[in-house]
Ligand SMILES: Nc1ncnc2c1ncn2[C@@H]1O[C@H](COP(=O)(O)OP(=O)(O)O)[C@@H](O)[C@H]1O
């Protein structure tokens with residue numbers, strides 16, 4: 001099923017079953033969109049803004065009522081052209097000559113988007129008044145003055161902490177490489193699709209890697225700081241785990257993109273599967289691997305800084321400590337060192353990767 | 358002596374395409390058998406069923422005293438190593454030297470750990486250089502294989518196949534990516550190893566004029582079935598239309 005907004009021909013009578021399924025999906029989509037809108041309008045538009053309530057209670061009955069109202073509206077509108085769902089599932093024929101913005105479903109879609117945008121502003125408490133208030137500007141002046149007058153007395157400490165961060169990132173990357181290198185072969189569809197067993201391994205591995213990757217290194221660092229204690233080791237473990245997952249994915253995607261020719265040729269010589277991979281696959285992927293790995297190190301240095309904020313050691317931990325003490329001149333020094341490192345890593349990794357092309 | 362025999366060979370791909378249907382033929386030692394047929398007639402599938410790159414659906418492949426279709430693992434790899442193969446796209450290892458590519462033909466007879474470290478014996482290296490000399494590329498041994506011209510790459514592929522010390526060589530449209538004069542040069546090398554080294558050759562070809570020059574026997578496929586077996590001289594106008602269809606004009610090459 002293609003989810004194209006602009007379909008020349010509606011999913012016409014030629015495919016009644018497909019059309020039937022698409023109508024149901026479109027209706028569900030409309031119901032969700034409308035109930036969402038009513039909920040947002042009620043909570044943010046009516047309670048927060050119109051009644052100007054400081055604290056808004058939440059009841060589970062509210063989304064249920066919204067769903068009811070949304071269902072009603074969606075059902076009525078499903079007989080008209082004003083349906084975003086129908087447009088998405090290609091059930092509405094678009095008029096070629098007419099501007100898209102004059103189409104009811106497109107206008108409706110934009111309206112939903114606008115609603116979300118306004119709700120977002122409200123929830124993020126965007127207030128120009130605070131931004132430009134006297135106390136606000138004074139605070140800004142205070143911190144900027146301090147940041148611009150960094151305390152050079154802590155320069156050495158900052159540098160040592162920064163070295164710790166860079167090494168932590170380096171070790172995390174270096175240890176992740178061999179693990180990801182091996183795992184990537186088992187996570188490559190083209191190498192694993194041949195038997196049911198290998199495909200099962202592939203699927204489980206993919207799932208685990210996606211799971212690991214979807215948990216931010218920051219969260220891993222919190223977990224490991226409880227596990228092994230606050231310090232560079234917990235930060236290193238967090239980066240290591242996340243790097244293994246990311247590199248495995250990137251590596252395996254490279255393996256999936258190789259030409260089969262050399263693999264077939266190596267198999268035909270009677271080579272052992274390990275030899276086939278070493279001679280038929282590896283030469284095709286080493287360069288992209290190197291490039292990705294250096295990029296990963298670069299990312300890890302940045303992440304190591306952030307991870308330090310939750311106790312992963314290095315310059316991030318130092319930053320957190322001084323920030324807690326409101327020693328803004330010291331923070332200013334740290335910010336300069338961090339910026340310098342990030343810029344340096346960025347520059348170096350870009351240079352190296354350009355040479356690897 | 359019969360070297361290879363295919364009995365009631367059938368191949369149906371997992372997607373349901375029946376590529377080969379009841380293929381029966383045998384190959385005598387020293388033959389230069391050419392397989393012709395339209396694109397999609399099953400030529401590539403046939404060669405890949407012989408060395409089990411694709412498992413056969415039913416039927417048997419006899420190679421000397423072995424049933425190749427029943428072999429697995431180590432035994433299969435050992436038999437495969439006695440069957441060389443070259444491809445339309447050459448399939449050399451990119452970024453590696455010509456010599457490394459030729460030595461890859463000896464993988465089956467090299468311990469895994471040695472091959473991973475690239476530790477080939479002195480004899481193997483000399484052998485590789487000797488085969489490169491046969492295909493006229495000794496001076497290119499240390500050049501990166503992907504920097505060579507198409508014809509040269511195919512000759513490296515031939516040397517790699519020779520490195521297996523094969524009884525038989527399978528060639529899947531070896532000259533289809535090459536220009537006419539290079540095609541002849543590559544075909545001449547195949548002829549040379551057939552005649553001088555006594556390697557039996559099964560070669561898929563597209564152009565009939567090449568067939569008449571190099572084949573000792575011809576086998577024609579159409580829609581996965583054998584429609585002609587015999588001497589190349591005996592393919593007349595009528596056979597030609599049977600194999601290639603009514604609209605075909607005899608494709609020639611010089
Ligand atoms: N891997 C495959 N999966 C499914 N069908 C295939 C595959 N390879 C080839 N075929 C089909 O099998 C038939 C024979 O193909 P092939 O052996 O490549 O013919 P030829 O080499 O003579 O051009 C064709 O119809 C082709 O589409």
Ligand SMILES: [Mg+2]
Pocket residue numbers: 397400401402530
């Ligand atoms: Mg083919």
